[in-house]
Amino acid sequence: AHHPTPGPTQAARTRGLLACGAVAGPLFVIAVLAQALTRPGFSLTRNAASLLDDGPWGWVQSANFIVTGLLLAAAAAGLRHALPEGRGSRWAPRLLLITGAGLIGGGIFHPDASSGYPPGTPPGASAVSSWHGVLHQVCGSGAFLALIVFCVILARRYGASGRPRMAACSWLAAVLCAAGVATGGMPHGTLTLFIGVSIALLWAAVTAALLATARNSP
Numbered sequence: 001a002h003h004p005t006p007g008p009t010q011a012a013r014t015r016g017l018l019a020c021g022a023v024a025g026p027l028f029v030i031a032v033l034a035q036a037l038t039r040p041g042f043s044l045t046r047n048a049a050s051l052l053d054d055g056p057w058g059w060v061q062s063a064n065f066i067v068t069g070l071l072l073a074a075a076a077a078g079l080r081h082a083l084p085e086g087r088g089s090r091w092a093p094r095l096l097l098i099t100g101a102g103l104i105g106g107g108i109f110h111p112d113a114s115s116g117y118p119p120g121t122p123p124g125a126s127a128v129s130s131w132h133g134v135l136h137q138v139c140g141s142g143a144f145l146a147l148i149v150f151c152v153i154l155a156r157r158y159g160a161s162g163r164p165r166m167a168a169c170s171w172l173a174a175v176l177c178a179a180g181v182a183t184g185g186m187p188h189g190t191l192t193l194f195i196g197v198s199i200a201l202l203w204a205a206v207t208a209a210l211l212a213t214a215r216n217s218p
Helices: 008-038 049-053 058-082 091-108 131-160 164-182 189-212
Strands: none
Touching: 008 049, 008 058, 008 091, 008 189, 049 058, 049 091, 049 131, 049 189, 058 091, 058 189, 091 131, 131 164, 131 189, 164 189
16 A cells, blocks of 8 residues: 655654654663662662652652653654554554553552562562552553563564564563563562563664664664
């Protein structure tokens, strides 16, 4: 099917939306690391990043989830215009939108205090002991799964367009994110989960940035 070439106004709007995606991943990762290094009693080796939602400064991480989710939703809209056809052109934007929506939900619904955080919380307390804790878990799981599949679709698209290195990076991001999710409940799993999700978010940011600058797009 023939797809008309977008005009300069639409092209500029698309670049702006994709730029939101280029910012989303780095913003999320930097904000989590900054809080992890400054919150008393918090450690990524034993506490999930989601627990930063709790405590007196929990609004910072809530805002981080919501803003990152909104940026990814904007990027999904840009992706629909940047990838009008070809492998993954329908599902890549949808999966990025689902990822964004899940992160927004993670900011709205808070996990219950657990694993000794905030300080004074029993080590064995569960993060899903209330309805909002359950909804936070559901939103986060949905976001992570959508992000994994998004990276897989990117890998297939890069491969089909003759970019094996980019495809390999996409596969690596998908595998590491999946490994992080799979090991999330193991010792130090909170750290592997954060690393895996961060790598996938940063790879999504790279792809958005490449599309925004119209260089080496998938």
